[in-house]
Amino acid sequence: MLEIINLHAGVQGNEILKGIDLKVNVGEVHAIMGPNGSGKSTLAQVLAGRESFAITEGRVLYEGRDLLARAPEDRARQGLFMAFQYPVEIPGVTNTYFLKSGLNAIRKHRGLEELDAIEFLQLAKERAKLVDMDESLLNRPINHGFSGGEKKRNEIFQMAVLEPKLAILDETDSGLDIDALRIVANGINKLRRKDNAIILVTHYQRILNYVVPDFVHVLIDGQIVHSGGKELALELEERGYDWVRDDAEKAIVSS
């Protein structure tokens, strides 16, 4: 589904991603872990099409086709979704109005009929239940005056409405208390299917207790230095990142 090949990207001449290779197949959940500043969020944003990052080398194939040349909205229409680490507050635009525009653009692209306001509201209410989101938030301006937890739920709610094929969740767990984390994780699990894939970008192991990944990758200084199964997350939690970093350096020296 997704193939990242030697991806280099940065901002204003500063290289942040220094050759990422990653393959994600349909039905898989991948966790990307790493310390602060390792490039996790940059990777998520580059995949979603953030234009402030310059891609200097490498390729990304999504469903076998070049992803990087496409506009963010085209990526969304082709089934890619990113839950933002810091969801943007947009006063003056209601949650439902904007999400209906997005969903209908996606549906149109998929050859489905557009939903009218009533049909959309029905769907939205039903999906809001997945993340225990208060219905009153649907008609509030996007993320405006939402608590941190409400913003994160709103991201997963949007994912539930848009039904992406590939969802990249950028630190959706950060800043959540344990109850909110359970609710959000539960929502993600309900959206996990055989015909989609999820990339969980996270700083903490905790969410992986609830959303169990098939693969765990460690991103340090713009490179994936170690990959393994779900048990790798526990090891990272126990031993920190230094041993992976040391191992990686040794590997470079010995080669």
Place this chain on the structure above:
Amino acid sequence: MIETVERKSKSISTGIDWYLSSFRLFEESLNGKAASQIHSIRKDALARFAALGFPTTKNEEWKYTDISPLTKYHFKPMLKYSLEGLTARDVEQFTFHNLPSFRVVCVNGHFSEQLSTLSGLPHDVRIESLTDMLQSDSDIIREYLGKFVSYENDTFIALNTAFLHDGVFISIPNNTILKIPIHMIFISMESDSEFVSHPRSLIVTGKNAQVSILESYVNLTDRTYFTNTVSEIVLGENAVLEHNRVQLESTRAFHIATIQTQQERNSNFTANSLIFGGSLVRNNLNSVLDGEGAECTLNGLYLGTGSQLIDNHTTIDHAKPHCPSHELYKGILSGKSKGVFNGKIKVRKDAQKTDAKQTNKNLILSDDASIDTKPQLEIFANDVKCTHGATIGQLDEDAIFYLRSRGVSLEKARDILIYAFASDVIDRIKIEALREQLHEIIHDRLERERQ
């Protein structure tokens, strides 16, 4: 070709003369009715106009607005009422489908009885042609016309007053609440030459009266034209008046407007100024809070596209104590358009407990668009609350990306955010049909700009 150039260069120095000679034509057209009291006011105003001349950018009040393009034209004065085949059907396009209203139509500044629909109007509410009122020389005209608006120091008010002949007179008597709004439609139309009209309105609301007014400035012409309008609005004690103004002049129009309001005790005035049209636009909105507890709210939205220049000058004169005023003007400027906002708040010595709040926010959509914004506070009382703030910003890139990442196109994302920026002004408008129309207008204008 050479001839045209010569004529234009000559007209720079003779800008005033052109109007003086137009005035002689105007006098002739009055057919001997030039002996009235009103005509001496006209002549006095004309003399003032000639003495003042057209303001230049050296004049502080016109610092950012160069009106020299306006002075180069020889606008034909539209002295006679003529429909030139215009029918009620043609007017339909300027009305709101879901909005019942008493309709007043003015064609080139002349009140059209034929096109106006005033049936069902309560018998004591008067909506009439100003010409008829001038001829009847009634007390109400003598009491109010020109009383609060002064042409002493204003070229364009002087010019409007010199050519004062027709327009709209509205009177809402004491204790009358008009539930249906009055929609005034000012149509500019002429195909033969460049032309000017000087519409004048006088709106007098009595004690405890309540009315909602909607003014549309529209056109049916490809010609360059000039609308020079003056409205006088008087609010009696405890009266409530909402004044919505939708300016949709053509891209070739010059539009200069003065609205002067006078508020008595506990009256409440709201202005929603929605400015979209015109190549060179200057709005002067002056409100005098002349009774304790009077309140005024000035909301403005201006959208500049192409090379439009839109200048809004507002003055709120707190003359008496305990008066709140609220002002929110928002500008969206794209292309090479230019905006000017000058908000003056005057608090006189006796106007204690004044509570004035002024905000001007601007959204700049292109590198070539610009705004000059200036608050101007003149405070002579000591127990007052006055706040003002101005911002100039661009569309938030993070917000655009957020919307796009959910499948919304770049253009639609920009539209959504622009509309969101305007929404807090639009949401204050009580007439739903107007709010809906604004959505379309903004969308259409920005769409056109992109092409």
